[in-house]
Amino acid sequence: MKNTLIKLVFTLVIVFASTASQSEQHITTSVDRAWGLLxxxxxxxxVNFSDDVxxxxxxxxxxxxxxxxxxxxxxxxxxxxxxxxxxYQVVNVPNKTTYITTPVFEVSDVNGKVISIPEVQLSIGPLLVLADGQRSSTVELKADHAPILIKDSVLKExxxxxxxxFILMAIVLAVWNFGWRPKHRQPFAQAVHELSRLRWQRAKKSDQAARIVHKAFNQTTGTIxxxxxxxxxxxxxxxLLPLQLDIKDFYQHSATYFFSPQAGKEQDYASLLKLAKACRSKEKLA
Structure with missing residues (x-):
């Protein structure tokens, strides 16, 4: 009985060894780079498998x-x-060049056949290159150095x-818009400008728009x-001849409004602005 058990054990060992040997013959392995890894x-x-897998x-x-x-x-x-x-990716390195092996895996096909993926030998190197006989513990790291300052004198200038x-340009624009330009602005151009500003004023006199247009005519002729x-x-x-009908209507309405015992209706702002713009267009061509 004892001899029978011993024979059975040896038989199983031989079968497993034969199976492992056969499974290793089913595959070939290669690596794209086996040395100088960091x-x-x-x-x-x-891993390439044979046709019987x-x-x-x-x-x-x-x-x-x-x-x-x-x-x-x-x-x-x-x-x-x-x-x-x-x-794979190398995620750790030793203090000196060392040979390592890839993991051994066991996979199976859809038929249940178990296949062993053998290891592959690789060579990996350290991060620091040490002199002969030097130990990693003796390596002294360089202290932090002061930052290198960039010369900014040119940039400051x-x-x-x-x-x-920018300041000079702002001054020139301010003088242009609030000094020289209004001073040299033609009468009806100034009237259109003032009427446009008048539109956004909350508190204004009822006859202010008409007075602005009258002022433009007075400045154009140099008299009242x-x-x-x-x-x-x-x-x-x-x-101004092409606009004489509109101008006469404006003066008739103003005479009624300003000098009649019974003041007439205030002139419409939109019509006054339209008249001023029409006179301005003729003024530019004069």
């Missing part, structure tokens, strides 16, 4: 996105036709020139213009 480098181990069972593949042993991190496993690609130019002087106005300023 921290962060990526490598790909390619069926399609691999995806559920039997090793777990990805995890670290194996001290050196390698398995990022991805790709199965392409009759090959499996194991993508340019910035100063830019600020001065009343209804009886309109013919002289058109004779001295013939460019």
């Amino acid at each position: 921290l962060g480098d990526e490598i790909t181990v390619t 069926a399609e691999l069972d995806s559920n039997a593949l090793p777990q990805t996105e995890r670290r194996y042993a001290a050196w390698l991190y398995l990022k991805q496993v790709e199965v392409i036709n009759r090959s499996a690609l194991f993508h 340019r910035l100063k020139s830019l600020i001065i130019s 213009v009343v209804y009886q002087d309109l013919e002289q106005l058109f004779a001295s300023k013939p460019w």
